[in-house]
Amino acid sequence: xxxxxxxxxxxxxxxxxxxxxxxxxxxxxxxxxxxxxxxxxxxxxxxxxxxxxxxxxxxxxxxxxxxxxxxxxxxxxxxxxxxxxxxxxxxxxxxxxxxxxxxxxxxxxxxxxxxxxxxxxxxxxxxxxxxxxx
Numbered sequence: 001x002x003x004x005x006x007x008x009x010x011x012x013x014x015x016x017x018x019x020x021x022x023x024x025x026x027x028x029x030x031x032x033x034x035x036x037x038x039x040x041x042x043x044x045x046x047x048x049x050x051x052x053x054x055x056x057x058x059x060x061x062x063x064x065x066x067x068x069x070x071x072x073x074x075x076x077x078x079x080x081x082x083x084x085x086x087x088x089x090x091x092x093x094x095x096x097x098x099x100x101x102x103x104x105x106x107x108x109x110x111x112x113x114x115x116x117x118x119x120x121x122x123x124x125x126x127x128x129x130x131x132x133x134x
Contacts, residue, residue, distance in 0.1 A: 020111070020120045023086030027108045027124050030083050034058070034091065034106050035126055037076040044070045048095045048104050055082045055093045055106070085124075089113050099127035 037058050042048050045068035049057035053064060058076040062068060077083075084090055085108035097105030107125030110117050117123065 023111070024120065024124065025086075027086040030085065031091070031106050031108070031124065031126050033077075033083075038104060038106075040072070041068070041076050044068070044072055049093075051094050055091060058082060085109075087111050087113070097127070099125065 034055060038048055041058060047066065049055070049062060050064075050066070053062040056062075057068070059080045059082060060075070061071045074080075082091070087108075087110070089109060092107045092109065093104065095104040097103055099105050105125060105127060107123050109115060110121045110123055112121040114121070115123060
């Protein structure tokens with residue numbers, strides 16, 4: 001029984017680290033997809049959505065100024081919904097970006113849902129380089 005308990009502890013730790021890694025990788029892939037969708041939005045409308053319009057502008061035509069001139073009636077994301085990050089939290093969006101002053105910032109607040117942090121709690125954004133081992 002003791003040996004089984006020790007084995008379960010070792011396997012459990014390995015499984016949880018792989019789940020965390022998968023959440024980070026999913027979040028990075030979704031940020032890339034959101035960047036691509038925003039590029040299509042910008043090509044159609046001559047500008048990116050404002051911070052106030054947010055990422056919701058990729059699935060619903062904004063009604064606040066500046067209204068898009070050639071909005072794609074099908075939206076810019078499959079399933080017509082903005083995904084949530086790997087931890088189930090909404091993505092953050094700013095236009096113009098603080099880190100990408102010529103464009104926009106998209107980021108996840110990580111596992112803790114708070115700014116900053118380390119490990120899985122670290123922010124993941126379209127301006128951040130992947131951490132070693134992540």
